[in-house]
Amino acid sequence: MTTTEDSGRKITGDSIRLEGVEKRYRGAPAPAVAKLDLEIAAGDIVAFVGPSGCGKTTTLKMINRLIEPTAGKIFIGDRDITNENPDRLRQSIGYVIQSGGLFPHWTVERNIGAIPRVLGWDKKRIAERTEYLLDLVGLDPAEFAKRLPKDMSGGQQQRVGVARALAADPPVLLMDEPFGAVDPITRVRLQDSLIDIHRELGKTIVIVTHDFEEATKLGDKVLILSEGGHIEQYGTPQEILADPATEFVAEFIGSGATLAQLTLTRVRDVEMAPVVTARVGEDSATVAARARTAGSNWVVVVDGLQRPLAWPSIAEIRTAETVVAFVDKRLPTVAPSSTLHDALDAMLSANQGGALVTTANGRLLGYIGIKTIVELIHDQQPDAGEIDYAEFAEAEENAP
Numbered sequence: 001m002t003t004t005e006d007s008g009r010k011i012t013g014d015s016i017r018l019e020g021v022e023k024r025y026r027g028a029p030a031p032a033v034a035k036l037d038l039e040i041a042a043g044d045i046v047a048f049v050g051p052s053g054c055g056k057t058t059t060l061k062m063i064n065r066l067i068e069p070t071a072g073k074i075f076i077g078d079r080d081i082t083n084e085n086p087d088r089l090r091q092s093i094g095y096v097i098q099s100g101g102l103f104p105h106w107t108v109e110r111n112i113g114a115i116p117r118v119l120g121w122d123k124k125r126i127a128e129r130t131e132y133l134l135d136l137v138g139l140d141p142a143e144f145a146k147r148l149p150k151d152m153s154g155g156q157q158q159r160v161g162v163a164r165a166l167a168a169d170p171p172v173l174l175m176d177e178p179f180g181a182v183d184p185i186t187r188v189r190l191q192d193s194l195i196d197i198h199r200e201l202g203k204t205i206v207i208v209t210h211d212f213e214e215a216t217k218l219g220d221k222v223l224i225l226s227e228g229g230h231i232e233q234y235g236t237p238q239e240i241l242a243d244p245a246t247e248f249v250a251e252f253i254g255s256g257a258t259l260a261q262l263t264l265t266r267v268r269d270v271e272m273a274p275v276v277t278a279r280v281g282e283d284s285a286t287v288a289a290r291a292r293t294a295g296s297n298w299v300v301v302v303d304g305l306q307r308p309l310a311w312p313s314i315a316e317i318r319t320a321e322t323v324v325a326f327v328d329k330r331l332p333t334v335a336p337s338s339t340l341h342d343a344l345d346a347m348l349s350a351n352q353g354g355a356l357v358t359t360a361n362g363r364l365l366g367y368i369g370i371k372t373i374v375e376l377i378h379d380q381q382p383d384a385g386e387i388d389y390a391e392f393a394e395a396e397e398n399a400p
């Protein structure tokens with residue numbers, strides 16, 4: 001069922017309810033998960049975090065009955081799924097694991113079409129769905145549909161894993177450490193992509209992660225568990241950071257709390273600066289004059305779809321008659337849904353005083369500078385010491 005909240009948020013997912021759910025592994029002295037009660041609202045992303053062995057994965061896998069609960073009931077929407085046929089149940093719940101979990105000898109399209117084929121969809125419908133989903137996860141269908149997983153990067157495989165999990169349009173998506181095996185930059189991109197997908201589709205998503213920062217970035221709510229699947233706190237990232245419910249929570253978020261504060265503010269929440277753009281082949285003097293009029297000493301060279309190619313200074317532009325077709329593969333780019341922490345990371349790893357803000361499709365939206373971020377961090381943490389803003393202003397002057 002699709003509903004739209006007052007806030008304009010679309011919801012197609014179902015609620016999930018765990019009632020007294022318990023898992024006792026054979027021969028284990030204590031239950032891995034003891035009497036867990038939990039309600040997840042339809043359309044929310046909920047992140048499970050906690051130390052290793054606390055029962056995150058066990059809880060997640062009980063929701064699609066990859067692990068059978070020893071006691072208790074689980075509802076998806078109004079359906080008590082505890083006694084449903086587990087195979088049929090799993091066809092209605094998307095599931096994503098760490099390395100994508102793709103069948104290695106199947107092409108991307110065959111992987112994505114797996115569940116629709118089981119459900120008896122016709123070829124045309126499967127092909128259309130595959131194309132839509134590849135596009136949704138940011139992969140060009142023309143380029144990737146016929147590829148084998150081994151010919152793709154880990155991040156691309158993971159995108160296909162997400163597309164496959166969404167193939168039959170399930171109301172619920174379960175993700176077990178989905179971004180655990182990719183490098184930090186790819187991880188941020190995949191997280192941003194998931195936020196976009198969630199916004200577009202409105203599914204209910206449950207994600208297990210080791211990383212509190214990832215949990216606060218992705219989760220509408222975060223569930224912090226301790227050993228035995230014991231709930232230490234279940235609340236919004238803001239609530240948890242502002243008021244840790246127990247000593248355990250305070251210690252668990254401990255040193256990560258400052259960074260996590262940075263994840264509460266998104267690039268879209270701060271003011272972006274406009275950017276002067278140029279096209280390959282344009283007259284350099286005209287571009288330089290345009291930049292100067294706008295008070296900028298750099299421009300961004302974009303392609304026909306407004307995607308950034310390079311970020312030269314005016315001095316660099318002036319070294320040739322016309323703007324050259326140079327592509328810089330290491331441009332620091334962030335998405336509107338990126339956190340300020342992601343943005344800082346992108347700037348620092350590219351040694352730049354700022355980052356370009358782009359849409360999921362890579363279209364340039366604007367610029368965010370390090371000074372803006374530092375000022376915000378400072379505002380959010382009144383106890384922090386004095387900051388030498390001039391230093392950061394200088395870093396920005398020198399951008400790119």
Ligand SMILES: Nc1ncnc2c1ncn2[C@@H]1O[C@H](COP(=O)(O)OP(=O)(O)OP(=O)(O)O)[C@@H](O)[C@H]1O
Nearest residue numbers: 025026028032050051052053054055056057058059
């Ligand atoms: N198949 C199994 N048989 C016996 N014990 C198990 C089994 N699977 C998990 N356990 C135990 O259950 C407890 C919870 O494990 P679980 O994998 O759910 O934790 P987790 O929080 O997801 O851990 P991690 O973050 O390390 O993945 C652990 O003590 C684990 O050793």
